[in-house]
Amino acid sequence: MKIIMLGAPGAGKGTQAKKIAAKYQIPHISTGDIFRANIKNGTELGMKAKSYMDAGGLVPDEITIGMLLDRIHEADCQNGYVLDGFPRTIPQAESLTKALKEMGESIDYAVNVDVPDENIINRMSGRRACLGCGATYHIVYNAPAKEGVCDVCGQSLVLRDDDKPETVKKRLQVYHEQTQPLIDYYKKEGVLAEVDGTKDMEEVFQAIVDILGA
């Protein structure tokens, strides 16, 4: 099963994507995670991506599309995958559709996790990420056992540069301009499914499972 998660930054699509990956035993592919891993490892790709990410903008399509297409051609993607944070622009979606078509394949579901902007700003300012393993928390909704410390690896938790309020506003603007049009794109492709992302995390997941099938 090939699934795309759509939704504003902070809508909870990453959390849902991880749960989908675990339930349906398919890889969770987050372009944001791939960029962050590259930044941490000091690669050339990471250096190119960092300035765009810190400013709340999108990494250019020339960099992002090739990276994602390489990833979905890897062996673990044979039975499908859940894409989290890709596509984010119409050219990215068109490149994906074309690449899949060449393999005789297509996306099964594009799940839009719908959350209004006000909720997003509130949620993201409380987000904390681990510097060590990348695990994410929320100071109210998903707090670590010990404040400021990762439950998984014990390293420090920080507010990511791209989760800072001024960056979040910019990211939302970028979302509305460049990513929201994908909702219509996938509606036309006949694969769009919508869920109410303001609900409790488990309720949102159940709504998604109802769509994808148990």
Ligand code: AMP
């Ligand atoms: P995320 O973890 O999905 O919120 O992504 C964090 C940041 O990585 C975004 O704000 C972008 O700067 C960059 N990024 C992730 N995915 C993409 C993409 N598909 N296209 C362009 N930039 C991306």
